[in-house]
Amino acid sequence: MPKGFTQLNYYEVLDIKPDAMAFEIRHAYNAALQVYQPGSLASYSFFPEDERQEILSLVETAYRTLISDQARKDYNEELIRRGELDVRKEAASAAKKPVSIFNIRRNPVAKVALTNNVTLKNKINQSQLIGDILAQNELCGADLKKIRMELGVLTEQIAQETKIRHDHLCSMEEDHVARLPAAVFLKGFVKSYLKCLSLEPVEELSARYMDTVARLPQK
């Protein structure tokens, strides 16, 4: 029998595990507010107004209860009495394994932005285009861009992963010499870039890139 939202326990309401820490609770609370607030797009038209209010007040109560140590302890005891929380595991309070009390049948798949290394490596090995580029004596920014496009990776993703500013990445890919950072930094950037795309050998390729760039005319 599926549970209605109002029958969920507070942990389920906030989508957190029974051993969640304070910062996780706060985070979950904020996430829930974003979804259920009256102005939220994600829940637009999903509920009638009174139901939304009911949910919001439940979220509020759940948060207030779980964020306070004493109230949470009392609530846990109540859950244990109701048989929703495992006593034994709860007693070992530093339990490493969280107790699963969720009635969620299928876990939503979290999407990871960047393809993992194995996939990238496979693609690199199988791509004629990338093989050709890496076989050249020169390696300029435009070549890096071609490789990146071939791998289906966005500059935004690289920026996120390497923390390199996005406009730097663009200048690199466009071989915009005047806008490139100083060589010492550039070398670090290109290494991170190569690592991020799983391109190897990093040392050799970065040296090749630095050589190529040094010979580019100033635009």
Place this chain on the structure above:
Amino acid sequence: MAYIWPIGGGKGGSGKSFLTSSLGRLSAGLGKRTLVIDLDLGAANLHTLVGVPYPKKGFSDFIRKKILRLEDTVVETPFENLFLISGAHDNFDIANLPYEQKIKTLRAIMKLDYDSVLLDLGAGTSFNTLDFFLISQHGIFITTPEPTSIENVYRLIRSIYFRRIRYCFNVTDFKALEDEVVIQFGDGSFNKPECMIKVIADVYPEKYEQLQDVFSAFRFKLIINQVRKHDNAALGMQMSRMIEKHLGLHIEFAGNVAYDDHVHDAICQRVSFLDRYPCTRTACDLHEVGKQIVQPGGQQLMFRYL
């Protein structure tokens, strides 16, 4: 047997046809024999998007029995491996397709000999649209980050949920269920599948089990199209979570597709957006989403109500 990807969405203009054509192109580009079918009869324009301005034949010939086999209504497109069944020349709504014709069409689509088949379903929640959506478990929902579009896509999702429940019951039993739902949950609940499923769990436990199996076999996906810079990028995840939590349906968020004026330009110039503007964010997004469509995990389970 082909993988079938029904593509539906709340509203006209959300980008169903654009995405159908783009995903079709990507699939074909990987060497898969890909067929796109325009079932948005009455507002057909898939042919234009895949570079066939004047299709010589199409779906209407099959409906009007001028062409007996659905596979014979297929036309080639300028793109290798990409084929089309056009919906042009149809001035009736898919909603009005008579029952026998619908069953005949559904069966014919299932038998088509392509690697992937993409169905452009058009807006609306007519029973026929829902039935085409439920032809496979790989349905894709498209919405834009606008309240109007989201409202419609939620309505569509609920209608599909209901429709699938409806298959398990005859008219009288279903009516009785509807009455029971209103008795237990009040007036506002008649359009809430989540309430109905609770009643079913209670009164038809076997059917409930059966439905759980059906629903957990669904591999529905959600794409947010026309995402602008300032839009909330987390919207898709949030919606997917809402649907999971409150409807108990798992719809995987497949990604955002950025808004780009070049889409308009490409359509006006009647060139393929992916060819003309391959380096745009939107093109990258399409590739990203396309990957999940082109390399599906698991096997296609055909929906067996026919």
